[in-house]
């Protein structure tokens with residue numbers, strides 16, 4: 001029972017190898033071959049899907065993002081793509097008019113980026129938000145998630161004044177009078193975000209379902225999602241268990257965030273460990289943050305910023321704590337992935353790993369998320385110890401406009417070195433860091449292959465020597481992402497024994513000119529042999 005046949009297709013098996021048809025039963029691929037072979041094997045009651053010659057690839061596996069935040073954004077004020085402060089104001093007002101929140105309700109928005117503002121290129125300030133929503137505490141997080149702006153009622157509710165001491169590794173910006181400007185950075189953000197009342201089980205589940213529906217639309221069949229955070233990891237795990245218990249549409253590998261040993265040890269002592277769970281919901285690695293973001297100049301650099309020599313960014317962990325956490329994780333057979341964007345932060349994380357890895361082997365598959373600002377010797381250090389790189393090609397869309405300003409031309413030329421990493425043999429997987437960027441897998445592939453922004457610029461691509469071949473890009477997004485979660489034997493290929501997780505595309509991304517990849521549509525998404533999205 002429950003068999004699926006896909007025929008008249010161009011099924012991507014591996015580089016240079018395509019087949020016409022595929023048979024899946026009970027959620028697992030049983031055979032691939034010619035139309036004739038497969039149709040003759042198919043049980044009478046199998047669903048038959050005529051792909052009309054279209055291309056079928058393994059479902060995309062987003063190796064790092066944040067499902068719950070995606071769901072929260074889809075249900076809160078959405079500021080992604082706002083191209084002016086005026087537009088931010090309009091969206092906040094529209095949200096209030098549409099939802100009529102009770103006065104005093106904390107309003108929360110995410111996704112703004114001042115570099116996209118056409119009216120004024122500056123961070124949002126308290127006064128802007130006071131004007132938008134005088135009757136509500138309002139918090140608007142920047143797209144990077146490392147900076148937020150709060151209005152006066154929100155600051156008052158959080159008890160933030162000019163004399164509040166920011167959390168270590170964070171900052172509360174003050175004006176000339178010593179009053180908060182409303183801008184809060186890095187670790188201090190939690191001092192404001194705590195005024196948001198905890199989501200009820202119902203809202204949490206609804207948020208996850210919204211995000212999962214969006215993943216299906218994007219052709220994403222697996223996500224490696226960081227939602228379990230200090231203080232609320234039990235609730236988040238329970239929400240995922242509830243949601244996945246009923247018709248799950250995306251497989252989830254949970255990256256669990258802790259920044260200090262006490263709570264992490266508690267988590268481990270309750271029996272949680274990497275790989276625990278079932279094919280739709282697993283505990284993944286320990287996730288930590290070593291620095292901030294490039295846009296906000298909080299990414300930790302080895303040298304001062306080219307466009308602001310007063311700063312080198314900030315470390316959000318000390319080397320000692322990072323070493324200790326990696327050590328505890330390793331002792332407990334728990335994988336680690338660490339957010340590191342600047343070369344200073346990447347150096348810190350590589351150093352922690354180098355202290356515990358032996359003979360160039362990395363059996364727990366420890367990795368670094370983002371890996372943006374790098375020089376050649378640093379890339380070589382990934383290879384030497386087989387350290388995984390979890391990268392986001394879509395970041396090029398925005399970052400190529402600031403990276404030379406931030407780090408200078410020379411260091412920029414060896415950064416976002418996706419093709420070099422691959423050639424070195426580094427296990428390199430793709431993600432979107434959604435909601436930082438949309439979960440759109442096609443745009444992500446397009447950026448990896450063309451090194452252009454979504455408007456097609458620059459014409460020759462940003463450091464085109466780092467353009468990836470479309471086959472390698474698809475493999476990074478499927479097979480290599482599966483490698484991160486130890487699932488490369490069941491995910492990321494369309495071969496017998498693998499999960500029937502796949503995507504039907506509107507055009508043949510393997511043969512069309514690279515510039516046309518961006519116009520590709522996801523026609524259908526199949527998870528566990530079931531259609532979870534059809535255009």
Ligand SMILES: [Zn+2]
Pocket residue numbers: 064065066226433
């Ligand atoms: Zn992230």
